[in-house]
Amino acid sequence: MRAETFIAQRLYFTSADRQRSSKPAIKVALLGIIIGIMVMILTLCVVVGFKRTITDKVACFGAHIQVTNFDNNNTFELKPIEVTDSLLLRLQSIPHVLSAERFYVKPGIIKTDDQFEGIVLKGLEAWQRFSNTVIEGHLPSEPNHIMLSQSLCHKLKLNINDKVYCYFVGDNVRVRRLQVCGIYLTGFQEADNLYALVVPQTISQLNGWNDSQTSGVEILIDNTKHLEEASDQVWYATANHLDEQGNAFYSQTLEQLNPQIFAWLDLLDMNVIVILFLMIAVSGFNIISGLIILILDSIRLIGTLKAMGADNRFVRRIFITQASMLILKGMLWGNVIGLGLAAVQYFTHLIPLDAATYYVSSVPIAFPWLALLILNIVVLLICFLILLAPSAIITRISPAEVMRYE
Numbered sequence: 198m199r200a201e202t203f204i205a206q207r208l209y210f211t212s213a214d215r216q217r218s219s220k221p222a223i224k225v226a227l228l229g230i231i232i233g234i235m236v237m238i239l240t241l242c243v244v245v246g247f248k249r250t251i252t253d254k255v256a257c258f259g260a261h262i263q264v265t266n267f268d269n270n271n272t273f274e275l276k277p278i279e280v281t282d283s284l285l286l287r288l289q290s291i292p293h294v295l296s297a298e299r300f301y302v303k304p305g306i307i308k309t310d311d312q313f314e315g316i317v318l319k320g321l322e323a324w325q326r327f328s329n330t331v332i333e334g335h336l337p338s339e340p341n342h343i344m345l346s347q348s349l350c351h352k353l354k355l356n357i358n359d360k361v362y363c364y365f366v367g368d369n370v371r372v373r374r375l376q377v378c379g380i381y382l383t384g385f386q387e388a389d390n391l392y393a394l395v396v397p398q399t400i401s402q403l404n405g406w407n408d409s410q411t412s413g414v415e416i417l418i419d420n421t422k423h424l425e426e427a428s429d430q431v432w433y434a435t436a437n438h439l440d441e442q443g444n445a446f447y448s449q450t451l452e453q454l455n456p457q458i459f460a461w462l463d464l465l466d467m468n469v470i471v472i473l474f475l476m477i478a479v480s481g482f483n484i485i486s487g488l489i490i491l492i493l494d495s496i497r498l499i500g501t502l503k504a505m506g507a508d509n510r511f512v513r514r515i516f517i518t519q520a521s522m523l524i525l526k527g528m529l530w531g532n533v534i535g536l537g538l539a540a541v542q543y544f545t546h547l548i549p550l551d552a553a554t555y556y557v558s559s560v561p562i563a564f565p566w567l568a569l570l571i572l573n574i575v576v577l578l579i580c581f582l583i584l585l586a587p588s589a590i591i592t593r594i595s596p597a598e599v600m601r602y603e
Contacts, residue, residue, distance in 0.1 A: 234531025
């Protein structure tokens with residue numbers, strides 16, 4: 198063990214050191230570091246959790262990538278394209294793609310005796326991503342089945358097995374009498390208030406489509422960090438492809454389909470940067486003040502060491518090592534408390550949110566371990582660099598000046 202490390206440990210751990218008059222100030226500095234690390238960890242966990250949760254909710258209805266007719270006019274009345282099984286297999290073979298399936302949409306109006314609402318019927322060949330959203334009844338399995346959200350059922354005063362009339366306007370008005378087979382809840386109010394789920398045959402019959410015609414293809418990927426890469430591959434697979442009717446294909450990502458939501462989520466990144474900067478500044482101020490207090494409180498020791506021949510670099514390393522121990526202790530407790538509070542929220546959903554405003558019913562939590570590790574390393578490096586400036590005070594202290602503090 199190096200001599201400066203040994204002296205620093207003796208200063209930090211001995212009972213005489215803990216009885217010094219500077220103890221309250223050191224505790225304040227330690228508390229500042231703990232709070233700073235705790236707030237930074239909670240900020241990352243909440244913001245990352247929020248972005249992941251909202252992205253998953255949006256993807257539940259629109260998937261990560263959509264392939265539709267190039268001639269569509271940004272309405273829910275999509276012009277059909279013919280999607281062959283070979284094209285689906287080609288899309289499914291793209292790296293990071295989990296599934297590619299046909300989807301069907303049809304706007305209409307749902308009406309009861311005293312209420313009506315505008316809706317969009319949506320049909321899928323598979324319902325895996327909606328299986329966890331069912332709160333009552335079951336997913337649609339027959340052409341006369343319709344599944345509504347909890348909010349729509351509340352507005353229309355409908356229950357399981359109730360029958361409703363749906364009206365569809367085109368060249369003429371068509372009416373379908375459908376039975377409520379189930380109720381779902383995603384917590385994403387914009388989609389819950391709009392979409393009703395049916396089997397694909399219901400929409401195909403309404404539109405007069407053949408078996409190969411569909412509104413488009415929805416593609417799910419394994420991780421949103423691969424979204425741009427997968428989107429490029431989907432574009433290459435479909436951009437120059439025409440169906441049998443001469444229709445061109447057009448692919449869009451989740452972010453392009455919902456620009457207002459993702460623009461709002463991007464603002465959270467700026468909030469994270471501001472919070473991290475402020476917390477690092479607060480922690481840095483506490484570290485500087487703590488080190489200065491340590492130096493002033495040990496000024497006799499500094500004078501004695503210099504009188505015995507120790508140079509400035511040796512004495513500076515003693516107090517930098519001592520302050521580093523304080524930083525590591527603060528970071529350890531900050532991580533424990535921050536991750537502990539995040540875990541409590543993750544498992545208990547203790548802090549609620551207004552789902553109508555934030556799209557989630559409680560504060561979402563995620564644990565981006567790599568980002569948290571990088572955060573700790575960066576903070577540790579910044580704190581170490583901050584220690585260099587106040588430690589320069591030691592170079593101005595001479596054994597003769599120590600007599601002033603006697």
